Amino acid sequence: MKEKADSPNSRLSRQNRLPKNQDDDQEGEVAEESAAQKNPENWISPQKILVILAHPDDPEFFCGATIARWTRQGHTVEYCLLTRGDKGVRDELIDRETLSRIREVEQKRAAEILGVSRVRFLNFEDGYLQPDLNARREVVSVIREVRPDVVVTSDPTNYFHREDRINHPDHRIAGQIVCEAVYPASGNPMYYPELLERGLSPHEIKELWLTLTAQPNMMIDVTETWDFKIAALKQHCSQIANIDEMERIQRLRHTPDSSDDNPRYVDSFRRIKFR
Structure with a gap:
């Protein structure tokens, strides 16, 4: 049987459908790209984020704009600073305890601007940080207490911060302490059983984010929160x-x-996803 010829209307209908489908595809791609830019982390629920770094002002300098972005998106961020920055100036006229108190106040003011919910200090001595078992246990205890989804710390492998600068050893060592606390110690009940007696049960995080890294695999657009970073940095007057x-810089x-x-x-960050 001879096939029925298409009518002009049916041909026009098919012709109009193809561009429409292409437009839909393009609009879908644009929408997906826009969503990826707004949520590059691909988190579908509010996260609890624990930032563990060496000194007061490290969070603001290293990733302050990202922290502001996270808190404004509804995520909860806490700080844990391993030292109080008691060697952060070259002025023999100020004693270390006074400087520590000043820097603690500065850090809390900066954290408030970024929307950080809590700041704690572990009080290890600035400049002498060591990746020993005591430091690891203290960080494990904080991780088990806070029970974060995400931990942010500095990259322990980055010896040269820039072409013209050596990375502060405390930055690297803080990262080493945190990495070794995250795995395997924080999630394994066989490590530090005395913490179980304090009600600090094992906890495994979902993600580890390394800042101040030379091997980034995650870039976060923080244009909208860069002013918050600068405002927070201005609180660190002693530094x-x-x-x-x-x-200006x-x-x-x-x-x-x-x-x-x-x-x-x-x-920029190096992002490690565990689950």
Whole structure:
């Protein structure tokens, strides 16, 4: 039987459907790309995030804009600083205890600007941080108490912060302590059984994020929260000789493909997903 010829209307109908489907596909791709930019972490529920670093001001310098971004998205962020930064100035006229108190106040003010819910200090001596079993146990106890989904720390393998700078040993060692606390100790009841007696049961985190890394695999657009980072950094008056110059430098740290007039800022991390 001879097939019935298409009518002009039926041909027009098919012709109109194809571009519409292509448009739908393109719109879908744009929507997916936009969603990925807004939620590159791909978290579907609020996360509890524990930032563990060596010194007051490390969170703000290393990833302050990302922290502000997370808290404004409804995630909970806590800080654990291993030291109180008692050697953070080269002034023999100020004693270390006074400096520690100053830096503790500065850190709490900065954390408040970023929306951080709690700041704690473990009071190890600044500059002499060691990756020993005592430090590991203290970090394990904090992880088991807070029970975070995500832990953020510094990359223990990064010896050279920039081409012209050696990374502070405390930064590297803090990262080593945290990595060794995260695995295997925090999730294994055979480690530090005395913590069980304090009600601190094992806890395994979902993700570990390493900041100050030379091997990033995660870039977060923090353009919208860069001003919060700068505002938080301004609280660390004891560490910044010229606040205006600090702000100028921070504003110049936009991506190479953006400009001073239309800047784009990113924070980079090495992200390790366990489950």
